[in-house]
Amino acid sequence: xxxxxxxxxxxxxxxxxxxxxxxxxxxxxxxxxxxxxxxxxxxxxxxxxxxxxxxxxxxxxxxxxxxxxxxxxxxxxxxxxxxxxxxxxxxxxxxxxxxxxxxxxxxxxxxxxxxxxxxxxxxxxxxxxxxxxxxxxxxxxxxxxxxxxxxxxxxxxxxxxxxxxxxxxxxxxxxxxxxxxxxxxxxxxxxxxxxxxxxxxxxxxxxxxxxxxxxxxxxxxxxxxxxxxxxxxxxxxx
Amino acid sequence: xxxxxxxxxxxxxxxxxxxxxxxxxxxxxxxxxxxxxxxxxxxxxxxxxxxxxxxxxxxxxxxxxxxxxxxxxxxxxxxxxxxxxxxxxxxxxxxxxxxxxxxxxxxxxxxxxxxxxxxxxxxxxxxxxxxxxxxxxxxxxxxxxxxxxxxxxxxxxxxxxxxxxxxxxxxxxxxxxxxxxxxxxxxxxxxxxxxxxxxxxxxxxxxxxxxxxxxxxxxxxxxxxxxxxxxxxxxxxx
DNA sequence: TAACGTAGGTGTACGCCGTACACCTGTCAA
DNA sequence: TTGACAGGTGTACGGCGTACACCTACGTTA
Numbered sequence: 383x384x385x386x387x388x389x390x391x392x393x394x395x396x397x398x399x400x401x402x403x404x405x406x407x408x409x410x411x412x413x414x415x416x417x418x419x420x421x422x423x424x425x426x427x428x429x430x431x432x433x434x435x436x437x438x439x440x441x442x443x444x445x446x447x448x449x450x451x452x453x454x455x456x457x458x459x460x461x462x463x464x465x466x467x468x469x470x471x472x473x474x475x476x477x478x479x480x481x482x483x484x485x486x487x488x489x490x491x492x493x494x495x496x497x498x499x500x501x502x503x504x505x506x507x508x509x510x511x512x513x514x515x516x517x518x519x520x521x522x523x524x525x526x527x528x529x530x531x532x533x534x535x536x537x538x539x540x541x542x543x544x545x546x547x548x549x550x551x552x553x554x555x556x557x558x559x560x561x562x563x564x565x566x567x568x569x570x571x572x573x574x575x576x577x578x579x580x581x582x583x584x585x586x587x588x589x590x591x592x593x594x595x596x597x598x599x600x601x602x603x604x605x606x607x608x609x610x611x612x613x614x615x616x617x618x619x620x
Numbered sequence: 621x622x623x624x625x626x627x628x629x630x631x632x633x634x635x636x637x638x639x640x641x642x643x644x645x646x647x648x649x650x651x652x653x654x655x656x657x658x659x660x661x662x663x664x665x666x667x668x669x670x671x672x673x674x675x676x677x678x679x680x681x682x683x684x685x686x687x688x689x690x691x692x693x694x695x696x697x698x699x700x701x702x703x704x705x706x707x708x709x710x711x712x713x714x715x716x717x718x719x720x721x722x723x724x725x726x727x728x729x730x731x732x733x734x735x736x737x738x739x740x741x742x743x744x745x746x747x748x749x750x751x752x753x754x755x756x757x758x759x760x761x762x763x764x765x766x767x768x769x770x771x772x773x774x775x776x777x778x779x780x781x782x783x784x785x786x787x788x789x790x791x792x793x794x795x796x797x798x799x800x801x802x803x804x805x806x807x808x809x810x811x812x813x814x815x816x817x818x819x820x821x822x823x824x825x826x827x828x829x830x831x832x833x834x835x836x837x838x839x840x841x842x843x844x845x846x847x848x849x850x851x852x853x854x855x856x857x858x
Numbered sequence: 859t860a861a862c863g864t865a866g867g868t869g870t871a872c873g874c875c876g877t878a879c880a881c882c883t884g885t886c887a888a
Numbered sequence: 889t890t891g892a893c894a895g896g897t898g899t900a901c902g903g904c905g906t907a908c909a910c911c912t913a914c915g916t917t918a
Contacts, residue, residue, distance in 0.1 A: 395895080418876065430877075431896050439876065486728055489773050498775060499804050506806035516813040520826070523810070525835035527765075527772045534765045535727050535773045537736060566737050568744035572761070575754040588758070592853075597763035604842040615830075633866080656905065668906075669867050677905065 395427060397435040401445045405481065408446065413483035418442075443487055448497035450484045451531075453477045457504055463512025464602055467505065471598060474501075474532030485533040498531075505530060517615050522605050529601070534594055633665060635673040639683040643719065646684065651721035656680075681725055686735035688722045689769075691715045695742055701750025702840055705743065709836060712739075712770030723771040736769075743768060755853050760843050767839070772832055 393399060403425050408416045418439060422429040436442045455473040460466035478484050488498070502523065509519040528535055563570035631637060641663050646654045656677060660667040674680045693711040698704035716722050726736070740761065747757040766773055801808035 417874080419874085428897055430879095430898080433877070434895050488775065489727060490724055494775055499800075499807060502775070503804035503807045506810060510806060510809075516809050519806075520810045520813065521831060521834045524772070524774070524826070524831035525838050527767075527835070528775060529765075531775060534762070536762070537726065537732055537740070537766060537769060562737075566741035568748060568757075569737060569741045571748075571754050572744060572758045575758065588762070593759060593762035596759045597765070600763050600839065600842045600846070604838040608838070655903080657903080666868055668869080668908095671906070672866050 393425075395425065395431060395435065397445070400425065400432055400435050400442070401449050404442055404446050405449050408483045409481055413487060416483075440491075444491060444495045447484065447488055447491065448495050450477060450481050451495070451497040451501055453480075454501065454532075457508055463508050463514075464606055466508050466512075468598065468602060470505070470508075471530060471532055472595075474530075475594060476532070478532045485528065485531075485535060488531065489528065489535065501531070512609075514609055515614065518609060518613055521615065525605070526601060529594075529598060534597055631663075633663065633669060633673065635683070638663065638670055638673050638680070639687050642680055643684050643687050646721045647719055651725060654721075678729075682729060682733045685722065685726055685729065686733050688715060688719050689733070689735040689739055691718075692739060692770075695746055701746055701752075702844055704746050704750075706836065706840060708743070708746075709768060709770055710833075712768075713832060714770070716770045723766065723769075723773060726769065727766065727773065739769070750847075752847055753852065756847060756851055759853065763843070764839060767832075767836060772835060 400421070404416060404421055407421055407424055411420075418429045418432055421442075422432055425432075432442075436445060454477050455470065458466055458469050460469065494502070506519050506523060509522060510516070514522065523530065558570060558573055563573075638659070642654060642659050645659055645662055649658075656670055657667045659680075660670055663670075670680075674683060692715050693708065696704055696707050698707065732740070744757050744761060747760060748754070752760065761768065796808060796811055801811075
């Protein structure tokens with residue numbers, strides 16, 4: 383009896399506690415281990431108890447996304463739109479690196495969650511304050527795509543495998559079997575040329591952060607150029 | 621007996637036939653309806669029969685991706701790398717629009733399939749032939765991300781919902797509930813300003829193809845500029 | 859022609875999943 | 889004191905991927 387009360391009292395289940403436990407579970411064990419049953423067990427509760435706080439698993443995922451997006455730093459008071467956007471996107475990137483399951487989860491939802499909408503809204507606000515027309519800001523948001531949330535979906539992403547946290551060592555960089563190198567010579571060349579340390583399969587031996595900032599700056603520079611030359615969708619200078 | 625023989629003879633199951641049936645099923649009913657059981661039923665066969673031709677469902681998905689990627693036009697013999705890349709990417713985009721489930725499937729695989737590798741390899745080859753250093757080509761491939769395969773993962777994508785083919789009418793463009801507009805003024809402004817026809821929730825009232833080409837040209841123009849000024853990763857001009 | 863290995867389709871079964879639905883119990887307002 | 893109700897429980901159902909044992913028809917070889 384006393385222990386029962388204590389058990390109940392210890393942590394009286396709530397939507398927020400469920401969401402945070404779900405995020406923790408996905409972080410540690412990978413998104414594929416996030417089942418209502420596993421989550422309930424982590425919370426010391428029976429699976430159906432969760433449904434008193436979240437409608438279903440989809441809504442749980444939406445909530446998890448909002449938790450993650452809520453971790454992103456608020457916009458920095460930066461005079462320059464370009465630096466403001468850049469800093470915030472890099473902050474978002476840091477957050478998403480703590481939650482490697484989040485990019486795929488975000489992409490697989492078919493509607494944006496409130497926190498994502500709020501994030502986008504404030505990002506658009508930064509562009510508008512920087513003198514962008516609504517028109518250009520619109521296209522720019524599209525052009526940034528998921529990069530605006532700090533991740534660039536690669537065609538293949540080693541850090542995504544098995545859903546394990548990205549902090550574990552990324553395997554010995556096996557040096558690309560020769561029959562593959564023969565079939566895909568250009569890929570092989572690039573894999574070999576990966577400047578920094580020893581190369582491996584593409585996307586494994588190269589510096590994610592560098593690649594991300596390279597693409598980000600490429601886009602930001604192009605955007606800046608468009609804005610400076612007064613781009614409008616009606617007559618775009620080519 | 622005679623009918624049995626006929627049933628067997630009619631279409632004697634093969635990896636290729638399975639893959640094509642799977643692609644058709646995903647195209648028509650959505651990727652979420654693609655189960656080994658449904659697929660087997662479509663093929664008039666018992667579920668376990670499939671496992672004589674594909675190792676498991678993951679391998680089935682890999683095979684489906686290869687089928688789709690194999691539909692992309694071969695590289696056009698274009699004098700100019702920029703036009704060659706642009707044309708091929710837009711071809712890829714057309715293919716992927718026939719298979720709306722494919723982007724998510726591609727992103728969720730943790731290793732590239734042979735057909736994707738071949739596609740990338742030939743794309744890199746185009747850059748190299750255009751005078752790009754292996755180094756720059758490498759970063760450029762990363763910067764293009766999934767866009768190189770003809771899709772830009774949006775944060776939310778109406779065409780992805782329910783997995784139905786994108787050719788169906790995209791719902792009456794419900795004019796964005798006012799309480800949402802109040803909470804996200806910048807989003808609302810952009811949604812309203814969607815130049816062409818009537819606007820709605822972001823990503824629904826705007827011209828996907830235009831947004832895609834906008835981003836593509838933004839990247840290609842920036843890439844061209846880098847290449848012309850002899851960019852190298854050691855001392856990047858900022 | 860008879861025996862046999864083998865490729866490929868079948869049937870059953872297991873453990874996992876999300877979740878509908880009926881139930882119980884403790885708390886608090888009237 | 890009572891009774892509504894919020895919230896945790898137990899059971900059960902249908903669907904999933906797939907392991908495993910089986911059967912059967914065919915091509916090969918003696």
